[in-house]
Amino acid sequence: NAGVMQNPRHLVRRRGQEARLRCSPMKGHSHVYWYRQLPEEGLKFMVYLQKENIIDESGMPKERFSAEFPKEGPSILRIQQVVRGDSAAYFCASSPSAGGADTQYFGPGTRLTVL
Amino acid sequence: AQSVTQLDSQVPVFEEAPVELRCNYSSSVSVYLFWYVQYPNQGLQLLLKYLSGSTLVKGINGFEAEFNKSQTSFHLRKPSVHISDTAEYFCAVSRGSNYKLTFGKGTLLTVNP
Numbered sequence: 001n002a003g004v005m006q007n008p009r010h011l012v013r014r015r016g017q018e019a020r021l022r023c024s025p026m027k028g029h030s031h032v033y034w035y036r037q038l039p040e041e042g043l044k045f046m047v048y049l050q051k052e053n054i055i056d057e058s059g060m061p062k063e064r065f066s067a068e069f070p071k072e073g074p075s076i077l078r079i080q081q082v083v084r085g086d087s088a089a090y091f092c093a094s095s096p097s098a099g100g101a102d103t104q105y106f107g108p109g110t111r112l113t114v115l
Numbered sequence: 116a117q118s119v120t121q122l123d124s125q126v127p128v129f130e131e132a133p134v135e136l137r138c139n140y141s142s143s144v145s146v147y148l149f150w151y152v153q154y155p156n157q158g159l160q161l162l163l164k165y166l167s168g169s170t171l172v173k174g175i176n177g178f179e180a181e182f183n184k185s186q187t188s189f190h191l192r193k194p195s196v197h198i199s200d201t202a203e204y205f206c207a208v209s210r211g212s213n214y215k216l217t218f219g220k221g222t223l224l225t226v227n228p
Contacts, residue, residue: 004158033214042119042205042218043159056215091158100147100209101166104216106159 002027004094004107005074012113013082021077021110025094032075033104034067037089048098049075055098082114117142119206121219129227130198136191136222138206148189149207149216150180159205165189176200201226 005024013019025032030051035043045059049069060067064082069075079086089111093104122137140146147166151159163174170182180191189206206219 006158031214033216035216035218040220042121042220043207043216044218045215048214059215093159095214098214099212100214102214103149103161103164104214105161106151108156108158 004092004105006090006092006107006110008110009108010111010113012115014115015083016081019079019082019086019112021079021090021092021112022074023077023092023094023107024074025092026105029094029096029105031095031098032069033093033095034075034077035091035093037091037109039088043091046077050098079112082112084114087112087114117146117208117210117217119208119217119219121204121206121222123222124220125223125225127225127227128196131195133194134192134196134200134224136204136206136224138189138191138219140187140189140206140208142187142208142210144210147209148180148182149209150174150178150189150191151205151207152176153203153205153221155202162191162204196224196226198226198228200224 032049034046037043047060047067048056064080066078089109091109093106095102120139149164150162165182173179203221205221207216
């Protein structure tokens with residue numbers, strides 16, 4: 001049973017370009033979460049999605065960031081017009097249901113570097 | 116709002132020595148507690164979690180943690196570490212039906228020969 005998959009593992013962008021990060025949840029999981037890990041920091045919640053719906057984007061910056069989880073295909077985290085401060089590791093997690101007690105299974109992350 | 120404090124950013128130990136990684140949380144309501152491990156350039160792997168019941172929780176790779184409600188702590192322990200335990204360890208908390216995990220800043224455990 002494959003775990004959570006993320007690609008690319010490493011992404012380099014120049015300031016002003018767009019970054020697209022992909023996440024395929026574990027089989028049977030319909031709940032997807034995105035977290036960001038800045039250097040020397042713990043992970044911070046960004047957004048929670050179910051198929052075709054954004055449930056909670058309270059941790060997402062108001063501008064330039066967007067997320068989707070279409071009916072078919074992976075979840076996408078999109079960052080437009082990247083800036084150096086966007087350099088971080090972005091982790092996706094999935095779970096079979098959503099609640100405080102449910103285990104979230106994490107992918108290997110995408111490490112974004114903005115030059 | 117809840118928060119998680121991991122008191123030590125780095126813990127160096129020798130192989131076969133015992134280790135304790137400390138975690139304190141703040142929350143006015145009941146919480147669920149988790150420890151995750153992150154090996155270099157990998158994602159987070161769940162070590163163990165506390166939901167309810169026995170305050171001593173056993174996890175994978177010989178780790179265990181004890182929930183102490185009066186001290187709002189959830190310290191992680193291993194009686195004898197191996198070189199392969201070298202990794203970053205994160206304590207996390209969630210609350211009630213809220214799916215959001217709040218993470219500490221992590222503790223880098225380095226096991227030396």
